Amino acid sequence: MTDTKRDLLKKEAELEKGVERTRAKMVFTPAVDIIEQKDYILLFADMPGVDEKTVDVTLDKDLLTIHGSVEPETQKGHRLVLSEYGTGDYERTFTVSNEIDREKIIASVKDGVLRLTLPKAAAARTRKIPVTGNA
Amino acid sequence: MTLRNLVPSFGKKRVPVNFESDSPFSLLHRDMDRLFDDFFSGVDIEPFGNRYSSFSPDIEVSESDKDIKISAELPGLDEKDIDVSLTDDTLTISGEKKEEKESKEKGYYMKERSYGSFTRAIPLYTDVEADKIDAHFKKGVLTIKLPKSKKEIEAKKKITVKVD
Numbered sequence: 001m002t003d004t005k006r007d008l009l010k011k012e013a014e015l016e017k018g019v020e021r022t023r024a025k026m027v028f029t030p031a032v033d034i035i036e037q038k039d040y041i042l043l044f045a046d047m048p049g050v051d052e053k054t055v056d057v058t059l060d061k062d063l064l065t066i067h068g069s070v071e072p073e074t075q076k077g078h079r080l081v082l083s084e085y086g087t088g089d090y091e092r093t094f095t096v097s098n099e100i101d102r103e104k105i106i107a108s109v110k111d112g113v114l115r116l117t118l119p120k121a122a123a124a125r126t127r128k129i130p131v132t133g134n135a
Numbered sequence: 136m137t138l139r140n141l142v143p144s145f146g147k148k149r150v151p152v153n154f155e156s157d158s159p160f161s162l163l164h165r166d167m168d169r170l171f172d173d174f175f176s177g178v179d180i181e182p183f184g185n186r187y188s189s190f191s192p193d194i195e196v197s198e199s200d201k202d203i204k205i206s207a208e209l210p211g212l213d214e215k216d217i218d219v220s221l222t223d224d225t226l227t228i229s230g231e232k233k234e235e236k237e238s239k240e241k242g243y244y245m246k247e248r249s250y251g252s253f254t255r256a257i258p259l260y261t262d263v264e265a266d267k268i269d270a271h272f273k274k275g276v277l278t279i280k281l282p283k284s285k286k287e288i289e290a291k292k293k294i295t296v297k298v299d
Contacts, residue, residue: 010193010208031247031248031249032245032247032248033235033243033245033246033247033248034243034244034245035242035243035244036242036243036244037242041244042235044211044235044248046210046211046248046275047210047275048208048209048210048274048275048276049208049274049275049276050274050275051274075197076199077199077200077201078197078198078199078204079197079198079199080195080196080197081196081197081198081203082194082195082196083195083196084193084194084195085193085194085195085208111209111210111211111212111213111272111274111275112208112209112210112211112274112275112276113210113211113275115235
């Protein structure tokens with residue numbers, strides 16, 4: 001298996017230069033889909049191994065951070081023969097513009113996929129302006 | 136060992152759990168695989184298939200004296216969409232990762248997740264008890280436990296090393 005392929009499937013989160021992690025745990029950047037709808041923006045993140053108890057969504061000023069923790073399974077008497085994915089936490093931060101109604105963000109997790117609904121603020125919604133003919 | 140087994144496995148479609156160490160070709164097979172994998176790593180194209188459009192799950196295999204445990208990351212799938220089967224000594228996991236209803240509409244900002252149907256065949260090279268295989272799907276991770284057959288467990292004998 002190629003390293004480039006692994007990068008695309010599950011990418012280890014990058015750290016700023018000179019910064020070190022305090023825990024010996026891998027942190028991955030989850031793959032996301034962001035889709036804009038008329039009244040809201042949808043965000044899907046693939047985070048296999050997390051559930052509603054282990055995922056955190058925080059909004060600090062303009063920064064929306066999603067964090068999921070996955071505890072490695074205890075392998076009693078098992079030895080690893082093949083490992084294509086590492087087990088570790090997920091983290092990714094997004095900037096949120098003023099167009100989003102911060103009070104109404106909804107988050108849910110199902111089958112290892114985090115789904116965020118970011119409703120647009122009333123002011124930012126597209127409005128259809130009726131055009132009248134020159135009668 | 137058939138001749139087909141000597142064809143290098145591109146990417147990661149077939150992953151042997153145990154190599155047939157008694158066969159003189161197994162070493163060659165392994166070397167060929169490594170050679171091709173090394174050659175294609177760092178290159179953005181793959182000889183077969185398109186990595187960007189299709190989904191292929193990552194797996195993890197661990198083994199103990201009594202059983203083999205295989206887990207696969209399948210985020211966004213439903214247990215109904217996953218099919219696990221065992222034929223001879225190959226375990227096959229197949230299924231389809233469907234796009235969310237909303238994803239089919241326009242308005243993409245970012246598209247990093249991949250969708251589509253997949254099949255992964257995992258050769259076991261170990262005799263397992265087919266009736267006692269246990270598969271669970273939880274939080275987007277599929278875990279399959281395959282107990283080794285009695286014959287297989289008994290075949291492994293521990294040899295004590297004596298000191299003279």
